[in-house]
Amino acid sequence: MDRVRVALLGCGVVGSEVARLLLAQADDLAARVGAPLELVGIAVRRPDRPRPGIDPALLTDDAEGLVARADVVVEVVGGIEPARSLMHAAFRHGAGVVTANKVLLAEHGPELFEAASAADVDLYYEAAVAGAIPLIRPLRESLAGDRVTRFLGIVNGTTNYVLDQMDTTGAGFGDAVERAQALGYAEADPTADVEGYDAASKAAILASLAFHTRVPGEAVHREGITGVSAADVAAAARMGCVVKLLAIGSREPEGPDGPAGVTVRVHPAFVPRSHPLAGVRGPFNAVFVEAEAAGELMFYGPGAGGTPTAGAVLGDVVAVARHRVHGGRGPGESAYADLPTLPLSRVLTRYHVRLEVADRPGVLARVADAFAAHGVSIEQVRQQAVGEDEAAELVVVTHVAPDTALSDTVADLAGLDVVLDVTSVMRVEGE
Numbered sequence: 001m002d003r004v005r006v007a008l009l010g011c012g013v014v015g016s017e018v019a020r021l022l023l024a025q026a027d028d029l030a031a032r033v034g035a036p037l038e039l040v041g042i043a044v045r046r047p048d049r050p051r052p053g054i055d056p057a058l059l060t061d062d063a064e065g066l067v068a069r070a071d072v073v074v075e076v077v078g079g080i081e082p083a084r085s086l087m088h089a090a091f092r093h094g095a096g097v098v099t100a101n102k103v104l105l106a107e108h109g110p111e112l113f114e115a116a117s118a119a120d121v122d123l124y125y126e127a128a129v130a131g132a133i134p135l136i137r138p139l140r141e142s143l144a145g146d147r148v149t150r151f152l153g154i155v156n157g158t159t160n161y162v163l164d165q166m167d168t169t170g171a172g173f174g175d176a177v178e179r180a181q182a183l184g185y186a187e188a189d190p191t192a193d194v195e196g197y198d199a200a201s202k203a204a205i206l207a208s209l210a211f212h213t214r215v216p217g218e219a220v221h222r223e224g225i226t227g228v229s230a231a232d233v234a235a236a237a238r239m240g241c242v243v244k245l246l247a248i249g250s251r252e253p254e255g256p257d258g259p260a261g262v263t264v265r266v267h268p269a270f271v272p273r274s275h276p277l278a279g280v281r282g283p284f285n286a287v288f289v290e291a292e293a294a295g296e297l298m299f300y301g302p303g304a305g306g307t308p309t310a311g312a313v314l315g316d317v318v319a320v321a322r323h324r325v326h327g328g329r330g331p332g333e334s335a336y337a338d339l340p341t342l343p344l345s346r347v348l349t350r351y352h353v354r355l356e357v358a359d360r361p362g363v364l365a366r367v368a369d370a371f372a373a374h375g376v377s378i379e380q381v382r383q384q385a386v387g388e389d390e391a392a393e394l395v396v397v398t399h400v401a402p403d404t405a406l407s408d409t410v411a412d413l414a415g416l417d418v419v420l421d422v423t424s425v426m427r428v429e430g431e
């Protein structure tokens with residue numbers, strides 16, 4: 001093969017940087033691949049829009065026609081359609097695909113991996129999880145001989161940036177989200193970030209790879225950060241913690257509580273300031289992976305932004321292009337284990353609960369009884385006046401208990417006449 005034809009679908013935050021780096025590093029990339037990479041076209045929604053550094057002759061709105069002329073298709077459009085149909089078209093034409101599209105992989109991964117395998121072409125997606133951080137390849141290849149038992153990490157740059165701004169600068173939630181959008185970290189619709197959908201898609205991909213099973217995005221327990229208030233950030237600080245949006249996956253053995261399977265969840269949590277995840281700032285991501293032989297590994301780096309993400313995309317382009325030139329194909333999907341995704345009753349955690357209660361004798365005993373009724377023991381309780389007559393704030397931190405016992409307790413607390421409001425509920429993780 002004398003050249004590898006590359007079609008770029010999308011020229012936004014990530015695509016524009018992929019195009020720039022492909023052109024700027026053409027000689028190096030050619031040397032690494034063994035043949036020049038020729039950018040044959042860029043499909044966008046609005047081809048007439050001026051794009052600095054991009055030859056207008058490359059731009060088209062005929063994505064299907066462009067795919068038919070490529071050996072490697074780079075999909076950085078995002079969303080389900082037309083990205084899904086265009087990937088299928090690429091496979092039909094015998095082209096390998098590189099994508100950064102986690103929502104598509106979390107929803108339609110099995111169908112796409114099967115189509116790539118049937119066409120005997122590559123489907124690479126390093127940039128789909130944790131931006132620039134090499135994490136997919138280590139899980140798919142380097143750890144293929146080990147048994148991963150758990151992962152815990154920060155996989156969304158936007159929410160980490162927002163929570164970090166709230167903690168360190170006192171910024172309001174809305175202002176911090178707007179800044180994340182302006183910096184190119186957020187999805188086209190930032191609801192996907194702040195409501196935890198983006199992190200849930202990434203957690204589904206990580207769990208599927210780490211545990212060799214299929215975890216669809218909708219099976220991931222998901223809570224976003226829209227309910228996190230400045231008061232929660234301050235409460236975390238008082239406890240020596242920071243608030244982080246975590247993605248946690250765990251392999252659970254068969255036992256008295258149920259069958260073997262995996263738990264996968266995304267939610268905000270208090271993380272002790274002494275934990276390395278607490279020091280992950282701005283749009284950076286970090287993921288701990290625990291494996292039986294390797295022990296504990298930590299992956300850290302920029303989790304969002306055009307240039308870092310484009311670096312990960314180009315690494316995949318080189319791998320797929322090398323296969324086009326020298327033959328062969330990268331490893332495919334490794335889902336064979338068929339482990340069920342288990343309910344939150346299998347998750348053990350701790351809760352930090354803030355309650356507004358009536359300021360009168362006997363309240364503490366009523367609250368303690370509600371916890372005891374679900375077998376949850378209390379580690380600390382702190383009561384303080386809230387400035388209103390006859391009301392006080394009660395902060396309760398529990399010991400470890402099944403998540404459902406904790407959430408059932410909170411539901412009961414909300415129904416007590418002495419509880420005026422359940423102000424906030426946060427899990428405590430990473431201890």
Ligand SMILES: NC(=O)C1=CN([C@@H]2O[C@H](COP(=O)(O)OP(=O)(O)OC[C@H]3O[C@@H](n4cnc5c(N)ncnc54)[C@H](OP(=O)(O)O)[C@@H]3O)[C@@H](O)[C@H]2O)C=CC1
Pocket residue numbers: 009010011012013014015043044045046047049063075076077078079081082100101102127128131184185186187188303304305306309
């Ligand atoms: N931003 C980031 O930090 C990261 C993003 N990703 C993923 O990368 C992908 C792209 O993200 P990002 O670059 O931020 O997104 P942008 O919204 O910035 O860019 C999307 C691009 O796709 C083009 N496009 C949209 N619809 C169509 C269509 N129907 N046909 C052809 N082109 C279309 C747009 O064209 P036009 O320019 O004309 O509007 C635009 O160029 C997503 O899957 C995202 O989740 C992954 C990791 C990090």
Ligand SMILES: N[C@@H](CC=O)C(=O)O
Pocket residue numbers: 128130131155156157158159185186187193198303304305
């Ligand atoms: N919106 C995403 C972009 C990268 O995946 C994020 O903020 O992490």
